[in-house]
Amino acid sequence: MIQPDKDSKNGVQSLEIGLSVARVLVNSQGPMMLKDIALQADMPPAKAHRYLVSLIRAGMVIQDPATSHYDLGPFALNIGLAAVNRIDRIRLGLEAISRLRNQINETTALAVWSANGPVIVRWERPRRPITVNVVTGVSVELLNSASGLVFSAWLPERRTSALIQAELARQPADAPIQTMADVQQRLAEIREKGIVAIGEHYFAGGVQALGAPVFNFRNEITMVMVVVGIVGMSDLGEDSMAMHALREAAQALSRQLGSTQPDAQASRLNHIDAIPGG
Structure with a gap:
């Protein structure tokens, strides 16, 4: 029988920190510089860079070789689409x-x-x-x-x-x-x-x-x-x-539903999903 991990309720801190770095990109309006990611994640740039390297290896983040800016990667997109498909x-x-x-x-x-x-x-x-x-x-x-x-x-x-x-x-x-x-x-x-x-x-x-x-x-x-x-x-x-x-x-x-707007007081938006009869 598999014994539960004694520390399972404590979680994995390094994973949580890495996801907090990814969350900065989720909430951004586009690709970001390392210094800006570090600032919003409230950590030194060197530390943010180490987590970004791991996130790139996992497909969660990509880096533009021309600008060195970071953005969400293909695996992050797959996660987002899978979550959307599960939302009614x-x-x-x-x-x-x-x-x-x-x-x-x-x-x-x-x-x-x-x-x-x-x-x-x-x-x-x-x-x-x-x-x-x-x-x-x-x-x-x-x-x-x-x-x-x-x-x-x-x-x-x-x-x-x-x-x-x-x-x-x-x-x-x-x-x-x-x-x-x-x-x-x-x-x-x-x-x-x-x-x-x-x-x-x-x-x-x-x-x-x-x-x-x-x-x-x-x-x-x-x-x-x-x-x-x-x-x-x-x-x-x-x-x-x-x-x-x-x-x-x-x-x-x-x-x-996944909105990242701070509130409803925003400028006119561009699209709506229409459903049959609604």
Whole structure:
């Protein structure tokens, strides 16, 4: 019978240090110089170099012979792709909105992107006598829904411009957004705050909502978490407990999906993974 290693719970310190060096490259935006890697790994350059040599031998790191800069190697890519293949983003999203519902006792929902705009794929009912029922499987508009505004703020314009133009053409006279200039101003405000709150001019009367983006391992928006409540009954203000809980839940889910963004307040990203029906 194999006896357990007495030191198994202690781990291998040298491996942990080596992976901390690799983690610096994972979090970087591209190839790095030795001195910069050492600085971010909080170790002398000579020590960082020794670990980089071992990481190169293992295929985790490569070094450009022309510049001497270091970057992630083919084995690191294989690990990343294998991890991504094991992630079920929708399942994780459904678990996240369920936990959030339990935390704030408000209706929560999960939206993904489709060819026709955002689609609500699931909602969770709170434990209270009067609630908001969210219709699943139906596309919602971009300018008068929380999920639509969030997707519009972080998707590239080529993915949203046609839908936005069509919505502008049928906006009511009292709507606050009437022109593309109005749209750009509103979306810039959302990106600055990293989250959206909408009450007036929501597509459903007497209803208010919050929305926060969820990013994937490429730091691209992939889903939106939504909180929905009744005006006058739910506190969904910009400094409410629900707002803070939603922000934290969306950031935690983004980290689960491999995002390395520090928070949602980032510039417009370049792509989203669309799934059939979502």
